Amino acid sequence: MTSGPTGAATAGAGASAQVRAARARPAAPQATAAGLTQVTGFGTNPGNLSMYTYAPDALPADAPLVVALHGCTQSANDYYAHSGWPKFADAYGFALVLPQTSSANNANSCFNWFEPGDSGRGQGEALSIKQMVDKAVALHGADSRRVYITGLSAGGAMTANMLAAYPDVFAGGAIGSGLPARCASSVSTAYTCMYSPPDKSPAQWGELVRSAAPAGTNSWPRVAIWQGTADTTVRPANATELRDQWTNVWGIGQTPSRTESLGGGTTLSVYDDASGRSAVEVYTVSGMGHGLAVDPGSGAEQCGSAGTYYLDTLCSSYHTARFWGLDGDEDTGSLPAPTWLTVTGTTDTTVSLSWQAVAGAASYAVYRGGTQVGRTASASYTDAGLATGTTYSYTAAALDTAGAAGTASPAVTATTTGFTPTCHTAGNYEHTAAGRAYRSGGYAYAKGSGQAMGLWNTFTSHTLKQTAPGHYVIDDGGCQG
Helix, strand or coil, X not given: CCCCHHHXXXXXXXXXXXXXXXXXXXXXXXXXXXXXXXXXXXXXXXXCCEEEEECCCCCCCCCCEEEEECCCCCCHHHHHHHCCHHHHHHHHCCEEEEEECCCCCCCCCXXXXXXXXXXXXXXXXXXXXXXXXXHHHHHHCCCCCCEEEEXXXXXXXXXXHHHHHCCCCCCEEEEECCCCCCCCCCHHHHHHHHHCCCCCXXXXXXXXHHHHCXXXXXXXXXXXXXXXXXXXXXXXXXXXXXXXXXHHHHCCCCCCCEEEECCCCEEEEEEECCCCCEEEEEEEECCCCCCEEEECCCCCCCECCCECCEEECCCHHHHHHHHHCCCCCXXXXXXXXXXXXXXXXECCCCEEEECCCCCCCCEEEEEECCEEEEEECCCEEEECCCCCCCEEEXXXXXXXXXXXXXXXXXXXXXXXXXXXXXXXXXXXXXXXXCCCEEEEXXXXXXXXXXXXXXXXXXXXXXXXXXXXXXXEEECCCCCCC
């Protein structure tokens, strides 16, 4: 799909008739990519894919494994070179598997996410990818309980299908500019999904996942969804349908537990499970077109390199790795969760917290939005340097003498005082997709103020000024922040 509609659908139309015949012969040999090792003999390979791996030097036993699926017209090496994943494989200690398709399977080298025979459990390309996982676990001594999958565009759509078909294999997934699991079952429905995805209920979307998974499945992967608001290849509405699908699978609602503003114009919406742990996260990148969010640079939170369909906004690989716990925060000690976590005060830039002390705790870790922001020996903490008028979510965990964190407390939210107005100029469709407006009867209305904005489409544009959390007014006459 990274080549546009041609990549997803026309390629399928032109190649579908020849794909099955092509499966009878092996894939054309690929040159070993720099930094990558090609692996052969990983199974029966019914999907006619190639397997590449990367592992840091001195990879520890029982390390995690990440599978990364490229988009249309791309390759394993292209994704390896631009996505930023190798940086965090080195930093956090995990192995990478990069499957690669070819023009023998699809004219534009797209994974055939819209072909039922390639996207269902035990079939075609999906089974080839599963066989790669088994091979990599054996090769690298990886932890089969910590296998994750991510992908861009057609690779993102295939990621959603893999999570649905193999929830017993993958602990988490990240879908970049992709589509809901089992949205399409043919070339024609692929077009529909990309440009105008069906407006199914959360339960209907969720049932597509449940019916694809093994009978009796009751444990599901944690899912991150990445989408640009200016994507004209895979419309932003797909991110909403993906959110509906995976929150329903988890049995949680579609209202965020919390939201957070990140760099690069990105808004993070978090949906917690019953224990207060994030199960689904949606990253909405304002103004980004079709591609993977990267942020070239040497900073700890930066990664990747800009290129075709690799867009300089924010390092998606960093945030995804942290969401999955690949930075080490997934390990827990035996101490119980702190009780009575309470917000004791807020200012424009600070939030103060306190909790009941835990017997045996050497210190405490404080987490904001799932990321550790502080460590303290006392049962209180003040988080500083925050944005005004912004809502944050906090949890706390007790640390034992070895520094291992116990169970995290239930989350509490706090909103700093004050508010800094911001201005956003976009089409009514993009405003709605970004949550600044809502649609009713084919027309758009500003969220909060309810001001009429005209037809709900991409051709009618307005500047909206956010004057308070969740409140926007039309200000087309030279909006000032």
